[in-house]
Amino acid sequence: MTYRVIHLGLVEAAVAIIVPFVLLWIIYSLGKVSKRETGREPYVSGHQFPSTWIPYRPEWLYYISYFILWDIIVIFMLFTWSGFSPVFMATLIILISAMLLAVITLLPYRRRVIRK
Amino acid sequence: MTSLIDAAIFAGVIALWTACTIFLAFIAEWFYRKMMGHIQHRVGPKLTGPVGILQPLADFIKLMSKEQISPRGTDESFVDFLAIFGVWLMIIMSLFLPIFSTHGIFSFHGDAIFLLSLFAVGSIIYIVTPYLFPSPYPTIGAGRRAELYLAYEIPMFLALASVLFVMRSATVSEIIALPLTSIRGVPAVIILIPALIVTLLGVMARVKKLPFDIPEAETEIASGWEAELSGRRLAFFNLLTDLKLLVGSGIIVTFFLGGPLGPVFVVEGLEWLLVPLWRCFWFTLKTFIVILIITIISGSVARFRIDQVLNLFWRKVLPLAVVQVIIIVVVYAL
Numbered sequence: 389m390t391y392r393v394i395h396l397g398l399v400e401a402a403v404a405i406i407v408p409f410v411l412l413w414i415i416y417s418l419g420k421v422s423k424r425e426t427g428r429e430p431y432v433s434g435h436q437f438p439s440t441w442i443p444y445r446p447e448w449l450y451y452i453s454y455f456i457l458w459d460i461i462v463i464f465m466l467f468t469w470s471g472f473s474p475v476f477m478a479t480l481i482i483l484i485s486a487m488l489l490a491v492i493t494l495l496p497y498r499r500r501v502i503r504k
Numbered sequence: 505m506t507s508l509i510d511a512a513i514f515a516g517v518i519a520l521w522t523a524c525t526i527f528l529a530f531i532a533e534w535f536y537r538k539m540m541g542h543i544q545h546r547v548g549p550k551l552t553g554p555v556g557i558l559q560p561l562a563d564f565i566k567l568m569s570k571e572q573i574s575p576r577g578t579d580e581s582f583v584d585f586l587a588i589f590g591v592w593l594m595i596i597m598s599l600f601l602p603i604f605s606t607h608g609i610f611s612f613h614g615d616a617i618f619l620l621s622l623f624a625v626g627s628i629i630y631i632v633t634p635y636l637f638p639s640p641y642p643t644i645g646a647g648r649r650a651e652l653y654l655a656y657e658i659p660m661f662l663a664l665a666s667v668l669f670v671m672r673s674a675t676v677s678e679i680i681a682l683p684l685t686s687i688r689g690v691p692a693v694i695i696l697i698p699a700l701i702v703t704l705l706g707v708m709a710r711v712k713k714l715p716f717d718i719p720e721a722e723t724e725i726a727s728g729w730e731a732e733l734s735g736r737r738l739a740f741f742n743l744l745t746d747l748k749l750l751v752g753s754g755i756i757v758t759f760f761l762g763g764p765l766g767p768v769f770v771v772e773g774l775e776w777l778l779v780p781l782w783r784c785f786w787f788t789l790k791t792f793i794v795i796l797i798i799t800i801i802s803g804s805v806a807r808f809r810i811d812q813v814l815n816l817f818w819r820k821v822l823p824l825a826v827v828q829v830i831i832i833v834v835v836y837a838l
Contacts, residue, residue, distance in 0.1 A: 399511050404609065407518045408595045412588050412740075419568040419736025 521609070525598045526591075528788075529746035530560040535792060536749065536799050543803030560746065564739050572735035579636040586636075587740035590629045594747035597622050600676060601754045602763045603787045604780040607677040614674045616759075620664060623755065626748065627653050627710060630719070633741075634729040645728025648810055649719040652709055655817035659825035660706030663699035666828050667759045670696065680763035687835055693760065695835065698828040700760050702821055704797070707752035709817070711745060714802040718810050753794040754787070761790050 534549060534557050541548025549556030574580065600608040600619045608615070631650045634642030670692050671679050685692040693700075709716040720728040733741055757763055766786030770778045808816065 399507070400514050401610075403511055403515045404518050404599060405596065407515050408522045409588065409592045411519055411522050412591050412595075416584070416588050416736055416740060419739065420571060 518609075521599070522595050525595050525747070525750075526743065527561075529743060529750050530564070531557065532750045532753075532792070532795055533560040533742075533746040534558075535795055536802075539796060539799040540803050543800065564743060567739035567742070568736050570735045572737065573732075574734070575637055575639050575732060578638065578732070583633060583636050583737060586629050586633050587737050587744075590626065590744040591740055591747060593622060593626050593629075594744060594751050597626075597751050598747075598754070601751070601758060601787070602676055602680055602783075603754075604764070604784050606680060606764065606783075611677060612675075616668065616676050616679055617674045619676065619755065620661070623710075623751075624657065627657070629744075630712075630729060634732075637732040639732050641726045641731035642729050644725050645719045645731065648725075649729055651810065651814060652716065652719065652817075655814050656706045656709040656821070659702050659817060659822045660710075662822075662825035662829055663702035663706070664755075664759060666696060666699045666825075666832055669829075669832050676758060676763075679759060680765055682760060683762040683765065690835075695831060696760065696828070698824050698831075700756070702825045702828070703756055703759070704794075705817075705821055707756060708798055708801065709813075711748045711752055711798075713749070713798055715805040715808045716813060717807060718813055721807060749795065749798070750791065753791045753798070756794050757787060757790040761794075763787060763790075 537559070538548040538556065540546075549559035552558045552562045574583075596610075597619060598608075599610045600615055600622075602608050612618075631646050631653065634646035634649070637643075667679060667682060668674050670687065671682060671685065673679060682696070683691070683693050687695055705716075712719055718728075720730055725731075730738065730741060764783035764787040766782065766789075768779055768782040770782075
């Protein structure tokens, strides 16, 4: 049995990444936009939630989860290190994206959870 | 000009692929709910479409038209972004699965590693999103999700890495030959049964199916991580869960069950059409068999407590994954 490995060009890769995102964004935009921020029912929004005691420090789970994610990606990168191969570049992009995600979420996370 | 037309055609193919993947995810949810209904002596979805097959689509449309409610202080734009990003990530992952051929639309040397990296990133969304709501229920649900993630990720990674070790390759188009491979006369699939069990449990925990749905335990923490999701956000996160079930089952099929490989019956002159259709048939059939197995387990076992799940994964599943790696090392060393 022989296997064929194709290599997409830069244009095709960009199209394959952008088109689904644009489509999903359009579908999401079709949803009802009007928002309600107040409510009196229990368990729904509008309430000023009191401080909640959580029997562990959740920020450690958050940091450890990100650590494991980075750890796995870095291990993958080490395994696949053979110059600038596509998979190395791809994992590098994912690593940078994950780190950016962590940095972006860090601020609201600290504000909303750690001070809770 | 020609390249522009080619790019436009390719964009059309990708758009069609996106629509088909989403529709298949709805079919997977319908299949799960219908089979779960039979297991629990219920009818399951039956009113919308033939045998209720359009019920998940109807639910999606209904949620999209409902009002969006969120607590004061929610990071609205970031939750919206994550809802779209999660679904987009699963669709990108589906492009790596060998559905119509022995390789996916995206294919390069080492693409299996890239596929697993994307799968790991997808789980983080479930942890990040609930923390963007200033509400205690999502916070507790996110904490549970993170604990679960820590518990299943390492054994699952070891189990899938075992397949890569056996095949000595990290490329999807070579990994799918696992059922045809034998190690010292023993079929590799038999040696990798512990890895298959670990991966199956990992995928079930990843898609939060019973008995591992502790992050959203309705009776304990009011749906936990998704308590504050509503309207189009809930529609997209439900779709994300369906896509995860589909893609997770597809990864099991790709790594352990030969992907699209199977008997192919063709008519001379129509190979270009019939071969991809047969490949798609075998891949879809195997994927839905995996979903059926997940459904049977989900319907047979009650929800675990958080301590029971952590106990299971850290004390039983992780050692099983380590034993699997040791078995492979021993077999190759002998």
